Structures are given as C-alpha cells and as structure tokens.
Amino acid sequence: MNIQDNVPLSDYTSFGVGGLAEHFSLVNNAEDLTEALKCTLPSTPLWVLGYGSNCLISDHGLPGMTICVRGGDITVDRTFITADAGAWWDDVVKAAIEHGLWGIELTSEVPGSVGGSTFVNIAAYGQSLGSVVEWIEIWDRNASQVKKLHRNDLSWSYKSSVFQTDKGKNWIILRVCLCLSSKITDELTYQKALDVASELRLNIDSLEDRRKVIIEARKRAGSLWHPDGGEAHTVGSFFRNPTVSKEQVDAIIAFDESGVSAEQIRKMNQIHGGSEARVSAAHVMLAAGFKRGQIFADGRVKLNDKNLLKIEALPGATAQAIYDAVREIQETCYEKLGIRLEPEARILGAFK
Incomplete structure (x- = not known):
C-alpha cells in the first residue's frame, strides 16, 4: 500500500478544485481497496473517492486518510x-x-x-x-x-x-x-429520448440502439463526462429534483423552455423521480429567476449554457466560490418559492 502525504485533491475531481489530502492512497481493485481499509484505523477520518465526478471538496482539503479507487474487475x-x-x-x-x-x-x-x-x-x-x-x-x-x-x-x-x-x-x-435479464425489462418512454430514436431511426427494442439513443440524448443535454476528456469542470446535475405540493406543480412546470406540453412534463417527472410531484430542479431554478449561462463569483463560476443544473468551475474557481453559488441558489429558491433544493453531489470537508 503506497501512502502519500499532502496530495492535491483537485487532480482527482471533475470540478478540478479542492485542497490537500492529509494522507492519500490510490488503489486499482477491490483487493487493494480492502487492504488499504484494513490499514486505516477506525478512529481515523476516512474519505473514499472514485473518479470524483459527484463531489465538491473543500479548499481546506480532507483530514485523515483519503483512498481513491480507480479500476477493477x-x-x-x-x-x-x-x-x-x-x-x-x-x-x-x-x-x-x-x-x-x-x-x-x-x-x-x-x-x-x-x-x-x-x-x-x-x-x-x-x-x-x-x-x-x-x-x-x-x-x-x-x-x-x-x-x-x-x-x-x-x-x-x-x-x-x-x-x-x-x-x-x-x-x-x-x-x-x-x-439482469436476457429479456427486455423496462419500456423507454422518456419523450426526448424517443424523439432522438425517431430522428436517427433507431429501434428502442434493440439493446445496442437503446444505448445509442441514450448517449445521443445525454450528449444533447450536455451530460457527457470522461476523466480523460476535455469537458467542462462540473459534477453534472448538482441538485436532486424536489417534491412539491400539488398546487405548486403547474406553477413550476410553466417555466419549462423546451416547448413540450405540461402533460409530457408530468410524465417525465414520473419517469425521473417516481412522482408527478417530483419536479425538475431546473424548473425550480428557472421559476426563481436563474438563467442558463448565469455567472457567479466574479466570473469564476457559471451555470452551464445547456443544462441549468450543471454548475461549472471556470478558471480561477475555488471550492468555496462554487459552494457560495450553491448556497445562493438554495436560499433564493427557498425565499421566492418555499422550495428547498438538496444537493445530489457530495459536499466534503469544511466550508464557511
């Protein structure tokens, strides 16, 4: 087990920000991960990362042991x-x-x-x-x-x-x-994906074609990211879709900018979150006045031009600047709409 001290965690997250890991070990499979865990005392603060694509790590770094596991069978x-x-x-x-x-x-x-x-x-x-x-x-x-x-x-x-x-x-x-199953288990009913399938003449009852449809739909939504790619510094959708009152549903979905019907949006809410009352966090942000491409922190943080839920770290960004933008979004949505947006991304370490 190779342990390093004071390792910059910005190199291990998609945001590209974060302070130092007090102690750090990079492992490549489940066996090595197990050995690293055995060597970490139960009293030692422990942080386990994968590809860092869903976390915001403090500028102050993480105390104790950070284990990053990438690879495996x-x-x-x-x-x-x-x-x-x-x-x-x-x-x-x-x-x-x-x-x-x-x-x-x-x-x-x-x-x-x-x-x-x-x-x-x-x-x-x-x-x-x-x-x-x-x-x-x-x-x-x-x-x-x-x-x-x-x-x-x-x-x-x-x-x-x-x-x-x-x-x-x-x-x-x-x-x-x-x-898994050797037979089809789930219908593909999400309208935007169906539109892609129709446009590209792909068969949604074919596994290979389904994958092509989903990848293209995610590409159009700006939702593709690879650890070795040149994509924007983001963690994807930062907030979970919230559940709101029945009275709020129509008011929130009225802010949709895609041009689809309210009925289709309710159906998409059901597909994404299991309930028509679990509305898109992006619609909540639109209702609260936020816009795609909006800038925060003197130009160091912005909302993605395609996907409102993607918070981007621009050159010069810090974890605290991203966190401050997150708090501004949360507080504004609650003050204007009474809706609390909860992070889907993990927020690790100490923030002001």
Whole structure:
C-alpha cells in the first residue's frame, strides 16, 4: 500500500478544485481497496473517492486518510454481473449489452465508478441501479471485517441508498453484483429520448440502439463526462429534483423552455423521480429567476449554457466560490418559492 502525504485533491475531481489530502492512497481493485481499509484505523477520518465526478471538496482539503479507487474487475456469469467498486460504471453497461443483458442500458454514460453509482443509486430515463442489485460486498469499519449484504439488507429510494444513512455510513462498498435479464425489462418512454430514436431511426427494442439513443440524448443535454476528456469542470446535475405540493406543480412546470406540453412534463417527472410531484430542479431554478449561462463569483463560476443544473468551475474557481453559488441558489429558491433544493453531489470537508 503506497501512502502519500499532502496530495492535491483537485487532480482527482471533475470540478478540478479542492485542497490537500492529509494522507492519500490510490488503489486499482477491490483487493487493494480492502487492504488499504484494513490499514486505516477506525478512529481515523476516512474519505473514499472514485473518479470524483459527484463531489465538491473543500479548499481546506480532507483530514485523515483519503483512498481513491480507480479500476477493477468486471465478470459476467449468466445474467449476473459482478464489478469492483472502482470499475468505470459505463464499462459495466457495455459488458451487459455485449452479453445481451437488459436492466441498466438506460444508464449508459452516467459518469463515475461502480461504488459511487451504487452509493448514489443512480437513475436515468426510468431505470435505477438499486432495483437490480443482488448483493454488495462491503468493508464494515465498525467490525473491521468484510461482509456481504443481500437484497433484504439493502434499501433504496430516489437518488439515495442505505450507504447515505447512519446505518450504512461506516460501510465501504468493495464489490457489487447485479442481477439482469436476457429479456427486455423496462419500456423507454422518456419523450426526448424517443424523439432522438425517431430522428436517427433507431429501434428502442434493440439493446445496442437503446444505448445509442441514450448517449445521443445525454450528449444533447450536455451530460457527457470522461476523466480523460476535455469537458467542462462540473459534477453534472448538482441538485436532486424536489417534491412539491400539488398546487405548486403547474406553477413550476410553466417555466419549462423546451416547448413540450405540461402533460409530457408530468410524465417525465414520473419517469425521473417516481412522482408527478417530483419536479425538475431546473424548473425550480428557472421559476426563481436563474438563467442558463448565469455567472457567479466574479466570473469564476457559471451555470452551464445547456443544462441549468450543471454548475461549472471556470478558471480561477475555488471550492468555496462554487459552494457560495450553491448556497445562493438554495436560499433564493427557498425565499421566492418555499422550495428547498438538496444537493445530489457530495459536499466534503469544511466550508464557511
């Protein structure tokens, strides 16, 4: 196990900001991750990162031990796929499609590691990761041992998992097993994706074509990111879609700028969040007066030109400047609309 001191975490996040890790180790598979965890005392503050595509790390850095896991094995056995926590999520999706397995194809090109995707319970176009998890191998910091959690041990909800609760806060994901299907499991009903399929003459009942549709839809929404790419410094959608009162739904969706009908928007709300009352956080921001391309922090932070939910770090940005923009958005939405926007991204370390 190679441990370094005072490592800049800005090199390990998609925002490209963040201070120093007091102690840092980069590991490449589940076995090395387990060994690194065994060497970390339970009393030591611990931070586990994947590709850093869904976190904002303080300019003051992180105390204790930071373990970054990137890489790992992916194996397919009949309809089961097992992947190390550090494997790139889209590599798992590609493996499933290559073996004719349905159940995660609509999450194509969601950026991040398998561990991070499981922690968040990623969801896209009507599919969520939690619904196909068979078991998860974890390191239990309290017991200092490896354990296996089965379906009955796990709980999932919109963009949330047991790992975000007090019960699971000391469980570190090592390996995840998914149970997929050799037959189609989910209808693709999201209108913007259907429009892409129609335009490109792609068959949504074909796994390979579905992947092409989703990737193109994500590309048009400005939602593609790769750790070695030249994309904007962002973590994707920063906020979760909130649930609002029945009376607020129509008022919020009236701010949609895409030209689709209110009925279609309600359907998309249902697909994305499981409820017509879970409205788009982007619509909430529009209703509160925010605009695409809006600038914050004297030109160091902006809202993406295509996707309002993407907060971009521009040259000279700091984590605190991004955090201040986040707080301004949250406070404005609450003051004007009474709606609290909760971060989907993880905010790590100390902020003012």
